Amino acid sequence: MTMGLRSRFFAATYDRQMRSTERAGLADMRKGLLANATGDVLEIGGGTGGNLGYYGPAVGSLVVTEPEVAMVKRLQAHVREQRPGTTVLRAPAEDLPFEDDSFDTVVSTLVLCGVDDQPRSLREIRRVLRPTGKFLFLEHVRSEDPKLAKHQDKMNWLNRAVVCCNCNRPTVHGMASAGFELDSLEHTDLPKSPKFVRPMVIGVAHVPSTAPRANGADVATGANGA
Numbered sequence: 001m002t003m004g005l006r007s008r009f010f011a012a013t014y015d016r017q018m019r020s021t022e023r024a025g026l027a028d029m030r031k032g033l034l035a036n037a038t039g040d041v042l043e044i045g046g047g048t049g050g051n052l053g054y055y056g057p058a059v060g061s062l063v064v065t066e067p068e069v070a071m072v073k074r075l076q077a078h079v080r081e082q083r084p085g086t087t088v089l090r091a092p093a094e095d096l097p098f099e100d101d102s103f104d105t106v107v108s109t110l111v112l113c114g115v116d117d118q119p120r121s122l123r124e125i126r127r128v129l130r131p132t133g134k135f136l137f138l139e140h141v142r143s144e145d146p147k148l149a150k151h152q153d154k155m156n157w158l159n160r161a162v163v164c165c166n167c168n169r170p171t172v173h174g175m176a177s178a179g180f181e182l183d184s185l186e187h188t189d190l191p192k193s194p195k196f197v198r199p200m201v202i203g204v205a206h207v208p209s210t211a212p213r214a215n216g217a218d219v220a221t222g223a224n225g226a
Ligand SMILES: C[S@@+](CC[C@H](N)C(=O)[O-])C[C@H]1O[C@@H](n2cnc3c(N)ncnc32)[C@H](O)[C@@H]1O
Pocket: 044, 045, 046, 047, 048, 049, 050, 051, 066, 067, 068, 071, 091, 092, 093, 094, 108, 109, 110, 111, 114, 115, 116, 117
C-alpha cells in the first residue's frame, strides 16, 4: 500500500477502529485530561477530532493542527458539528505555524508515537507554549518492563504497518530531554488493545521558568543566547 493510500485508509477507518477502546475507557481518560485545558489551546495531530467534545468552558480559543489531508477533512466535519469556531490548520508537529509563546495549553493525544521527529516536535510544543503554559499528553509508550519493551520492539513493524505509529518510544524521557518537568504522570493501559500497544501515560507537564527558552532566549533576561 502506498503512503497516500495507507493514510487515507487509516483516516477512513480510525473512528471505527477506536470505538470499543473509547467505550472501554479511553473517552473517560480524554475527558479527565482535557478538564485541565485553559485559555488559548493548541491541539496537535487532532486526527478526526476525538477530543473536540471534551473541551470545557475554561477554553478561550481552540486551534487544532493535523498534517494528513484525509484526516483534516474528517476533522473539519466534526468541528462543524461539535465545536464551531475551532480553527483547523494543516501542519506537522515538527513545524508549527505559530509565533513563540502563543498558547496557554498544548494537547497531544496518541500523536508523539507517530510523528517523524519526536525531539523536534517536543521542541516546537515548548516553543509555542507561554512560560506559564501546560502541556497535556496521553500517549502510548515504551513499557518500563524490559520484557514487554522487547516484545514492543519485536512487534513495532506490524504496528507501523497497521496504525502508522511506533509503539516503543520512551516519550516521557523525550519530554525530560526537551526541558519539560512533570506536574503529574499516570501509567495506565490503552484499553482493548494488543499487549504491545497497551502501555500508556497520561499527564501534565510544564517548562520550568529557570530553563533556557526553546528559541535560545534566556527567560530571566529576555536575551537571545544565540
Ligand atoms: C493515532 S492518531 C490520533 C488522533 C487524535 N489525536 C486522537 O487522539 O484520536 C495519530 C494522529 O497523528 C497524526 N500525525 C502523524 N504524523 C504527524 C506529525 N508529524 N505531526 C502531527 N501529527 C501527526 C496522524 O495523521 C493522526 O491523525
